[in-house]
Amino acid sequence: MRIGTWNLENLFRPGTDAGAPTDRTAYDAKLAALAATITALQPHVLAVQEVGDPAALDDLAALLPGTWHTATAPPDERHIRCGVLSRLRILETEQFSAFPAGLGPVQVNDAGKVLAAIGRPGLRVRVPWSTRLDAAGRGRLLDVVSVHLKSKLLSFPGGRFAPRDEDERARYAVYALHRRAAEAAGVRAFTTTLLANQGDRHRVLVAGDLNDEAAAATTQILLGPPGSEIGTDGFDRPDRGDLQRLWSLAELIPEKERYSRVYRTRHELIDHVMVSRALLDDVRTVSAGGPAPSIDDDPRDRVDEPGSDHRPVVASFAV
Template sequence: MSYRIGTWNLENLFRPGDDGPSSKDEYHAKLTSLAAVIDDLGTDVLCVQEVGDPDALTDLVKLLDGPWHTALADPDGRGIRCGIISTRDLTEVDQIAAFPDTLQPVQVDDDGTTIMAMGRPALKATVTLGGTSLTVISAHLKSKLLSYPGGRFAPKDEGERARYGFYALARRAGEATALRAGADLAVDGSGAKHAVLVAGDLNDEPKAATTQILLGPGGSEIGTRGFDKPDKGDATRLWNLAPKIPEAERYSRVYQGATRSSTTSSSPRLWSRRSPPSPRAPRSLAGHHRSTTTRRCAGTSPAPTTDRWSLTSTCEHPTREHTTISGGRPRYADIDNTP
């Protein structure tokens, strides 16, 4: 039996008003486009980011085929939050926010303001697929967009730009550390036994330091000689599935002419080092294409030591119409748990 888990930044999903679309018609068009892509993908579980009004997510889910269950984390200062929607019951729903106790407070501005928690809490939930309990974590880390005192988006000088660039990086690193701590609790030192998948908008590249914090021990990434050799790191490692996507499609947005990507990762319980199955085709996405205006989406990832589960990963391209109303291309992974 095959299951599909995806992730998508819905980009400011608010009802009409100051933060949302300017009219009901525009709002309806956005919901209709989002629902069409989600139904076409045929996901069983979808991690979502940038949900504004909880009622807006309810409006979206009503347009989807079949019954869906939803869960949301607390919002950030902008009023957006992470969520999970699923065709299966969501249980053990909880938030991940606080930095580990041993981490010092992180400075975020010139006034010395510090934080000890994620700006946008991640959301964790358990879903049962094929008789196996899977912990899914939806996350959205601090972006690279810099803002300055007084609501400015331009620095007074290069010194200020450098300092606020450091603050943003330190904050994203702290959030990645908190997310990793939450994943550690779910993996519980035995990734081969506990199925864990982290998905979302990490606002950085797979090889970035903040992403590496989340993935854990290096040395056996997909595509390296070490991948075929189980080691002690498998107990806690999370695998990034980006290498399973064709290189030309291995990104989620184009920024200043360069491609960038978020990532998603899973514990060894969801990955076999044997050849993975062919991905289950979306219902009707053959005609969809890439737009270079797309922004971040996130993937999924593999892991070793079990031959019950296998993952494949890919990105799908919304049409240009879809791209204008979402945060970029959704990414999904197919999980095949056929014995």
């Protein structure tokens, strides 16, 4: 079983949004590049981000060999959303956006605007894990959660991607960081409820563009109780926290390919796959591959470019 995540970078049909390809030729080239990469990866389920138009995701699915199913969450204010592409039947879908109880709204700009929920709602899909039955005669299932946290690339009033001065840059960096942390807490709260203290039996995989690296504080929020991360002394010591933990698979990606985006020539792993205890022993390989152009702070420079500015991250599991 191969399951992964990929930010598809403004997947809009032409002419439907400011970030969309300007014509059909550019759109077809983008779809062809995305489809070629997905076909080579052969995932069974792919969490996707920056889907601007559900119809565009269907266009992409139509270019892939075999039968594919799609699902999407509601869009954010940029008109992009989380979604899932799946060769497996989608048995259930659920959207979520709530911050955890007790966490108040966060300020997001100088005008005092606040955000009281995850800006880009997350999406959970349930798919068959295998056709084999468990001891109770039930089919085995997997929940895949597709998420996309607040971007590290800052935007400023008036549609600017450059600050007027360093004070403005610092303020908006804080707004973005606070929002990303609150959104991570919202995803963590949803996952905790989903696991229901049964992480040793419930197969849950959280995947998406977390917009920060594995060691970042916002990313660490998603893991749950600390102390058992891959590569630490506590990894092979089971405890009660295992029933709620997620394990980041970042450390299992070969070091030379451990990046999913190139920002000003610096390699960053900001797209992640995390699994519950029930999946951990089944992990076989984790990889990040494909081209990744070096980007800067203005996403408008990428309009009409084929493919994506992210690399997909895919994990394979024994079933």
